[in-house]
Amino acid sequence: MQFKVTRLSLLISGLFIAASPLVHAADTSDVGKVTVQGDAGGGTSTGLIQQEESAKARSSVDRGYIEKQSSTGNPYQMINLLPGVNSYDQDGTGLFGGNVRVRGFNSDQLGFTINGAPVNDSGSFAVYPQEYTDAENLCNIFVTQGSTDTEAPHVGASGGNIGMTMCTPEDQQRFRTEYTFGSNHLQKGYVRLDSGKLFNDRFKFFVSYSKTQADKFKGEGRADKEHTDFNSNFDLGGGSYIDTGFMYNSAINNNYRSLTKAQIAQYGPNLDFGTVPPIHQPGGPGAQNDSTYGPNAGINTGNKNLYYGYNLNPFKNWLATMNAHFQLAPTSSVDVSPYMWYGFGTGANQLQTVTEGNAGNLLGGGVRDVNGDGDTKDTVFAYEGSRTRTYRPGVTIKYNQQIDNHKLMVGYWYERARHQQTGPFTPIDNNGNAADVWLNNPDLWLKNQNGSYAQYRDTMTISTGKSAFLQDNISLMQDKLNLQLGARYSSIDRDFTNNPSQSSPGFYTLQKSYSDLLPSFGARYQLTTTDSVFFNAAKNFKAPGNFSYFNLISGGTIVNGVYTGGTVRNPVVDKETSWNYDLGYRYAADKWTFSGSVFYVDFKNRIASSYNPVSGNTTDYNVGDSTSKGFELESGYSLTKNLSLYGSLSYIKSKMDSDMPFSATTALPTGGKEFPDTPNWLSGLSLQYQQDNWYVFGQGKYTGKRYTTLVNDDSIGGYTVFNAGAGYTFPSSTWLKKPTVRFNVNNIFDKQFLSLSSGSGSQFTTNAVAVGNIAASAPLFYVSPPRTFSVTLVADF
Numbered sequence: 001m002q003f004k005v006t007r008l009s010l011l012i013s014g015l016f017i018a019a020s021p022l023v024h025a026a027d028t029s030d031v032g033k034v035t036v037q038g039d040a041g042g043g044t045s046t047g048l049i050q051q052e053e054s055a056k057a058r059s060s061v062d063r064g065y066i067e068k069q070s071s072t073g074n075p076y077q078m079i080n081l082l083p084g085v086n087s088y089d090q091d092g093t094g095l096f097g098g099n100v101r102v103r104g105f106n107s108d109q110l111g112f113t114i115n116g117a118p119v120n121d122s123g124s125f126a127v128y129p130q131e132y133t134d135a136e137n138l139c140n141i142f143v144t145q146g147s148t149d150t151e152a153p154h155v156g157a158s159g160g161n162i163g164m165t166m167c168t169p170e171d172q173q174r175f176r177t178e179y180t181f182g183s184n185h186l187q188k189g190y191v192r193l194d195s196g197k198l199f200n201d202r203f204k205f206f207v208s209y210s211k212t213q214a215d216k217f218k219g220e221g222r223a224d225k226e227h228t229d230f231n232s233n234f235d236l237g238g239g240s241y242i243d244t245g246f247m248y249n250s251a252i253n254n255n256y257r258s259l260t261k262a263q264i265a266q267y268g269p270n271l272d273f274g275t276v277p278p279i280h281q282p283g284g285p286g287a288q289n290d291s292t293y294g295p296n297a298g299i300n301t302g303n304k305n306l307y308y309g310y311n312l313n314p315f316k317n318w319l320a321t322m323n324a325h326f327q328l329a330p331t332s333s334v335d336v337s338p339y340m341w342y343g344f345g346t347g348a349n350q351l352q353t354v355t356e357g358n359a360g361n362l363l364g365g366g367v368r369d370v371n372g373d374g375d376t377k378d379t380v381f382a383y384e385g386s387r388t389r390t391y392r393p394g395v396t397i398k399y400n401q402q403i404d405n406h407k408l409m410v411g412y413w414y415e416r417a418r419h420q421q422t423g424p425f426t427p428i429d430n431n432g433n434a435a436d437v438w439l440n441n442p443d444l445w446l447k448n449q450n451g452s453y454a455q456y457r458d459t460m461t462i463s464t465g466k467s468a469f470l471q472d473n474i475s476l477m478q479d480k481l482n483l484q485l486g487a488r489y490s491s492i493d494r495d496f497t498n499n500p501s502q503s504s505p506g507f508y509t510l511q512k513s514y515s516d517l518l519p520s521f522g523a524r525y526q527l528t529t530t531d532s533v534f535f536n537a538a539k540n541f542k543a544p545g546n547f548s549y550f551n552l553i554s555g556g557t558i559v560n561g562v563y564t565g566g567t568v569r570n571p572v573v574d575k576e577t578s579w580n581y582d583l584g585y586r587y588a589a590d591k592w593t594f595s596g597s598v599f600y601v602d603f604k605n606r607i608a609s610s611y612n613p614v615s616g617n618t619t620d621y622n623v624g625d626s627t628s629k630g631f632e633l634e635s636g637y638s639l640t641k642n643l644s645l646y647g648s649l650s651y652i653k654s655k656m657d658s659d660m661p662f663s664a665t666t667a668l669p670t671g672g673k674e675f676p677d678t679p680n681w682l683s684g685l686s687l688q689y690q691q692d693n694w695y696v697f698g699q700g701k702y703t704g705k706r707y708t709t710l711v712n713d714d715s716i717g718g719y720t721v722f723n724a725g726a727g728y729t730f731p732s733s734t735w736l737k738k739p740t741v742r743f744n745v746n747n748i749f750d751k752q753f754l755s756l757s758s759g760s761g762s763q764f765t766t767n768a769v770a771v772g773n774i775a776a777s778a779p780l781f782y783v784s785p786p787r788t789f790s791v792t793l794v795a796d797f
Helices: 007-018 261-267
Strands: 059-062 085-089 098-102 111-114 138-145 160-166 174-182 186-194 203-215 222-237 240-254 312-329 332-345 351-355 379-384 387-403 406-426 455-476 481-498 508-526 531-542 557-559 562-564 576-588 592-604 607-612 617-622 626-638 643-656 681-691 694-703 719-729 737-746 754-756 781-783 788-796
Touching (some): 098 160
Parallel strands (some): 111 160
Antiparallel strands (some): 059 138, 085 098, 138 160, 174 186, 186 203, 203 222, 312 332, 332 387, 387 406, 455 481, 508 531, 531 576, 557 562, 592 626, 626 643, 694 719, 719 737, 737 788, 754 781
């Protein structure tokens, strides 16, 4: 594929040519440590590139960049300009989620951490960026492209990891207030208290609270979010300390509707969920059916369908972390990092039908009388969602030892996650009100004749993850050469229980274990004080998600309300593994910071999820082996003392090696095709001017053409989106410190484009055009958010 020539592409090309090492060979500076705060000079003042020393491809954004973005932004938006990153958000505010891919790896193939604790879904490895910490409290977000860190607590990361670090408390006592308003009735209030140093300057903490709300830019509905963050630092003396963190989030969002190209052509891009609530057909003798009742015409099809009030995502979660560092001696230390994640909520399209019944060949004897008309012959609308509750404790322990020129690290990670997924039904009234929106009150759930709950699904997955790891950093030639040798043995044991439900009526259990030895090797050589090269090779693996264990029983019958007989099939997928290779060069001088690498990824058993029209459900597949290769460049350049420029440029070519068996008689022609939603070209640009008490910046992101199906018979074109921001800090007064106003605008030119809706995981449409006996299935898309703005007022007291 040829690179589409755009103004942005030309600017970025000019940046890499003009700011070459030959031009600036006279500028010298020592390569420093990775910075956290922005405005450090050396081309890093945009906050989008750091002077990295890692022997692997790695990019990051720091506090200097994050604080200039919209206060409601989520981590996906913050890292969008970094090389290899392809992300989208559904509405510009960051409150409704989105998706991210790095080098074509989907979010559920990447390990995500906050303060070192994993936050991927313990069952599917999905990521929900709007649930995490407030942007005001984030100090650093890093992306390790391709190679997962040796000590990373992941068993679902075949493509690298993304880490978020919360800011430490301030040394001085401070009370900060912040208010944001903007497009679509966006409002956010934020307050934070920093204690300053206490107890002989050994302890400090901060606590913050925010409340955010915004309307959708199309259709009815909104987002409401409350969030609390806490962080503390206790200095034990002698280099030892304990950091603790706590994050709590409670939100309820109306979903945006994803559309096919045909729906967009027929109804326009503003088509969303319907605004007319369904009503119940009056009960009486005989069978009534809400779905065919005249006033409900169009509820299941056409413009009115899928009432917006039953397309919700209510979710609550909290995460507690601790990082305890004990300095045993000048050359040895121990780190103990326990964590606890809790999540509860529901989602998806909650407008469903329940068919009453009273017969021995129905599960549980059939659903009891729902509409209260005295019979069990009716089909009635009800509210049902994908209810999930997760308890996830874990701990990482590391021992660090310096022996001459060796820095040794040995450790162990363990966690045990209980992941309950159910689908109860609750009644709705004729005004669109559900009896239990959160699906957390069993007294309001519908029951079967035998007293059991009527549920669409009812499963429990207990996942026990473990890793033992060892790493040696070897410094040679007076630290000009650094070698990193690492290995970890990672495993996950899945204990899955399927209780009888409407979608899977038989009881069965499965025990599956996945493990692998994951070696890594990295080397960095310092050519001069400004130039260095690096090489890295690492093996990663990803266990199948627990959805692979759903709906595996068939062939039985229901007698006296109980499913008997039947055969339990084995899951059709195995673990996914990848070898990632990087060869790179870095340059760090007074005015210019540059990093570039070429990479090669060798996949085995790459996992993809797709709707199977033969079985009628979404199924995980191993699409076989595949390869990806390309390059990534990023550069920061200080044009003047106040004017700085950042650019990134990425190219990737992915290829599936063979056709994918899909049914007993048909294989999908995937051999030689590219993986979906993986644009060949990505480029980003940011230009910032900062002086004394004000700044202004503009940035753009080009996303190239990409395919939308596994057989590459449908695609969406490339596009470029521009954003901008500015800020001004007023003089402090006796009672008001650093009052600041910030302005941000996204999608300045109101660019219209499509983003592939691939669910929360690697879910793809197989084919948009019929292949043999495999029917066509249209891909779904989110339409681009329009131009939006936000204004933020900040002051300390």
